Structures are given as structure tokens and as C-alpha cells.
Amino acid sequence: MARKPAVSNRIAVLGLGRFGGSLAVELMRLDWEVVGIDSDPQVVQTYADQLTHTATANTTDEIALRQLGVHDMAHAVVGIGTDLEASILTTGLLADLGVPNIWAKAVNRQHARILERVGAHHVVLPEHEMGERVAHLVTGQILNFIEFEEDYALVKTRAPEEAIDKTLADSALRAKYGVTVVSIKRPGEDFTYATANTTVYAGDILIVAGKTRQVEAFANRT
Template sequence: MKNQLRQFAVIGLGRFGSAAALELMRFGHSIIGIDIDAKIVNKLADQLTLAAIADATDENALKDLNISNCDATIVAIGESLEASILCVLLLKNMGMSEIWAKASSKPHHTILSRIGISRIVHPEEEMGMKVAQSLNYPMVNHYMPIGYNLYVVEIKIAEKCHGISIQDLLKDVRDSIDPLLVRRKRETIKPIEPDFILELNDSLVLSGSLDILASIAPRL
């Protein structure tokens, strides 16, 4: 099933905001991109549904762009804590319920959390954690936290695991790790039975706590 296409606003088109806006466009959504810097806006004008030069701390400017009609807004203003906070407050006053915001510091995070928004994002911190995880467990292609210390990971099957079954790979931890699927070339295989035999270059997707997932790293 395809995701329902929606309309989003991205306020602040620096590296983080522009990357989010362009990726949402790639998924087929409608994007209003806003920045006070004309040079940045002009650079993205042909790639977004609407790119506007506007002061995000001006309520009238936000209303003129019909931001309240968007399904969600990403506030990606990173350089000015004051502008970020004021923008979020204006959006809440306009009735916007789904607000994601980038936090550039702990005080910034604290204020955003007290205002009460949908999600606070720490792009540099999250990327740093992913880099550390990738260095620590180089056999793991992707990590995705899903809450309550649960993660989904994608593991590339190396030569040492070729020809062994899921139950042998997950011996002693089968009750703590859920095998979700295997990607083999262009084929997606699910559900996976315990006696399923893994092959070189398969991608195995597992879910479980990070500690338990890490415990099987020596086998990979």
C-alpha cells in the first residue's frame, strides 16, 4: 500500500531542512519551503512545490502561505534559538498540531519540550550515533530505533554465515530477537521459518533490543 500523499511545510532550508524537503518531494508529497534567505530559496525554487522568502517569526507571513492547511510542519531553524521558538509558538497558535522541530542545543531542546510538540530532532547527534554504531558493528547496514530500547537492523550475510539456518544463527537468543524478512537480490522473503537457510549477500532484517542484537555480532 502506498502512503497517502500529503502537504508539508519546511521552515528553514539549510542542509537539514532542504534535505528533508527534497526527500519528501521525492516521495511525492507537496512541499512549501520557507527561508528568509533569498539565495537559498531561489536555489530550491524549481525543486519544491512552493519556495517562499519569508520571515517565519511573522504570523501574517505564515498565514499568507496557508501553513495551517499543511498536514505537518518541520521547523528546521538552527542558527537562531529565538526565531525557532517563536516560529513554533506561532504555529501552535495557528492550530498546527503536527510540528517537528530541530534542536541545536540542550536548552533549545528543553524549551521545545516544554512547549509541547510532536517530535524534537537532533540531526548531528543522531548521525553521530549512527556512525558510532556502524563502526562498532560493521556487519550491520542500517539501524532504526522503534522505541522502548527496540531496534530494527539490517544485516548483510557474510561468507561465514552462508549456508546456516536462522535457528542456528539465533541460537540461545531466539526468544529475544524476531527475524522479520530476508532480501535476496530482488526478492523479499517473509515470513521466515526457523529452518530457512541463509545465503551469501542476503540482507536479514531483525528486531530486538540493541544489547541482544549486539550479542550475536561475533557470529556474523
């Protein structure tokens, strides 16, 4: 029998702990239909009025997930962190059910590798990634840090002295540091796109993109 098309605007969040619960609520704010599933009835009750639908179920039970329609959804997130066996089995079951986009939370890199092997399309390590981000904020001039891949990042940083009262073309930051200034914010104003003719002034905040080591080096020179 032909499989029905997956429902693209519905998502199942399996495991409503701190990570899964906050993710589910934010997805609701973004106008998604969210089915929240957890094995703990008290946790499920907490989110009963905040999500589209909630259910108490064993996430490793194929029949239960089918009854909840998880197999017909285009997206699912496994937010289980403390029970590694349940995390892995749930992820593998979602893969067997043919869910097209499976996101899973991992507690360490070994756990992440296993999740990828059993079928997760995307794996996140929230604690590890937040630790890296905070380290950048604590130790340097970086005001915000987002790493997209292992070697590419965006940073929010103060304008360097060498660029003050010059256009970006004249300061040649890209040539010197291998980074691109993509946006600029004046005090009291919103961020705007930066061009080669944009002049940088004292107090400006820059959004800079480039290889991780290069943007780190650039930010730490400001």
C-alpha cells in the same frame, strides 16, 4: 468561527538550510505539496523551481505565516538550526496556530526539550542520530542500524556462522539472543520475508529486530 479542516497533503518547511532544504526536496519526490519558507532570499531562490511554492518571510511573524496558509496545513517542519531563538519562537507560533503535526530540528538535547515544551510534536536531532548510527557501522559487524525508540532497533548484518545451513527454527536465534530475523537476502537476490522454515546460507544478509542492546550483541557475534 469554525476552523477549516487542515490540508493533509501539504506541508510547510520553515528554514531551508541543509536539513530543511533536502527534506523539502525529498517530500516533493514523495508527491507532497511543499511550501518552503526562509528569511534569506538567496536560499529561497535556490529552491524556487524545486518546490510547489517558496516564500521569503520571517517565520516568527504570525501574519506572514497566515498569509502563506501555514495555519491551514496538517504538517509543518521547523528546519531552523543555527538561530535557536527563531527555532523556538517559530515552533511555538505553529503550536498557537493549531498546526496538528509539528516536527522540529534540534541541535542538542536541551534545545529538543525546549521545542517539546513550546509545542513540537516530534523533535529530531539529525547530527546526534547520525553520529550514533555511524558509530554502530564503524565499530561492529552492523551494516546498517535504525533505532526506532531508545530501546528498539533494526539492524542489517551478516548471517552468523552458527546459523549457516540451518532453518531459523533449528538455529533458535530468537531463544538464544532475544532477536527476531524479519528478512533475509541472498547474494544477487532481493530481500524476502523470513519464516521459521527459512534456511540460512553462507553469504546471506539478515535484517534483525529487537531490543537495541540485544541486536547489537547479536550483530557483534557474527
